[in-house]
Amino acid sequence: MMDPARGIGLRADGLRKTYPAGRGAPRLVALDGLTFEVEAGTIFALLGPNGAGKSTTVKILTTLSQAEAGTAEVAGIDVRRHPERVRRAVGFVAQKPVADPMDTGRENLVLAGRLQGMPGPAARERAAELLDRFSLAPAADRLVKSYSGGMARKLDVAIGLMHRPQVLFLDEPTTGLDPEARADMWAELEAMARVEQMTVLLTTHYLEEADRLAARLAIVDHGRVVAEGTPDELKNGLRGDAVVLELAPQLDAGGIDDAVRLVSALPGLAEVVADGRVLRSRTESGAAALPRVLAALEEAGIAVASATVARPSLDDVYLRHTGRSLTTPTPEGVRA
Template identity: 60%
Template sequence: MTSPAPAVAAHDLTKRYPGGVTALDGLSLTVAAGTVVGLLGPNGAGKSTTVKILTTLARPDAGTAMVAGRDVLRHPDRVRRAIGVVAQKSGADPVATGRENLLLQGRLYGLRGAALAARTAELLARFDLTQAAGRPVRTYSGGMQRRLDVALGLMHRPQVLFLDEPTTGLDPQARTAMWEEIGRLAGEEGLTILLTTHYLEEADRLAERIAIVDRGRVVAEGTPADLKGELRGDAVHVELAQAPDPVTAGLLRAALGEFAGVRDTVVDGRRVSARADDGPATVPHVLAALERQGAAVASVTVARPSLDDVYLRYAGRRFHEADTAPAPLPAAAAGGAR
């Protein structure tokens, strides 16, 4: 019995922007039909560029991509018929009402008459927008606008739904409501969903599989549980009083590497992180080693593995530091590699 074809299959995608900026550097990705896959990475990692290529909004400089069995370069029109897209920036007309936006979207996909009216009413009810359907979209809250964006992406019943940073800018309550709706879409309708996010908690909660993207490449892929499970033992994180110079940082790594059961030591600014078979028992030895090297300790924590630890292992830096760094894109290519 043959396995069903993947909903998304990208191989060695490369994309460069003027100024020598490489947004994608041989990115490969496979998404099985009927699954939710999260592209997790900091701003500037290449997530949005990947989505633009897969949704036919940009062309790669090299590589191939198939979406819903269609080649994005040879048959972009067929790809567009098979996908729904919720971009970072709302595509709804702010002057038109919510209902008018949905009706227009349906007409663009060939819906007419009773079928269009029924689908519009169904989506308004599903996303709790019926009472606001006659109001201009500019009067909607951020959460209401995002729900309308998702409804627009679903109007023509796509096979694959792309959600590009769907909860960016939402307050915690609206974000939680969007998470619940995405979970229902995957569970009840069996949609294939490719979700890009730079929220660790969002990826952990929503995605069946995660592809961690860094500097234009997928550096790790698997279920959240499997990725965290690869990191045996505990994560030991030490905050130093001040960042060591490069020579001292090397000495710290060497000193910690002498202990049995301690591995994957990374010195990143003031943060020293390592994996330990028995975190609590290792802490006194770690502190003693740091003290011998003249490194003053401000705090120490021991925790079970997290996606942040997974990212640290594969990217060599903390997710927070990478995510807050400015994306390396010139103004001419702004919005390309995120």
């Protein structure tokens, strides 16, 4: 539940955006009535696969694009009516690097501060503060082209923070990082949120990232919010266990369909869906149901490569609301 004392940091109401799809083709729908609110001073995640509409949402909220319908406010400022005020109030960390590789980390930060109107001494002081916070001080005077991927991404976040924005947008901040660098970035973002006390909108397709960082999140599919709440609320809304079976590689499409029908007919198994060779279902007691499932498949001559039982995850939540797994590639239906 939103705290009235905090106020609203971000609001999107009925946003719609389309893109041309080529001569004679219907326009591609990126946003189709997307609506959400973000409590001020919290981290809010938009979770969804590539093409769900997350980046388009960020572009509209940061004034880089305009919606064809709907309204949006950032820090209480109407995005369409006062774009210049919005730009002063926000920091934006895009998917692509923004730092100049031929300048040092310190030079990049000071330049970003000066572009935001900060006096020279204040920009240098803030740059030193952020270099220290993001553990970049030892590399402050090295050219950015010598930075590792994780270091360069930290610098991008620091650039977005230079002018102490009221709202920070992080668009897929850890895409392309290795697992160690990603975990390091998560720790830095958690510390940043505590220190800066700002509203943060995070877009991601990493389940663990949204689960760990976000106070609340919205699952986006085909340009619409299909579920919203805290990570725990969303997971707790799914009762019982998930039973996940990976069917044998030699099984053809007909065999997969047979497996779905067989498992669906077993007592106590529900929401049975197949993502490729991965069969997912829900049941009150996974430990009790799994032996029955495996025995039924074996009797039918359907080979299973692996089987697991797990408590509900955000991927299960996504599966419930969209009919497919977030981790399963899907055809591009909309632009990001």
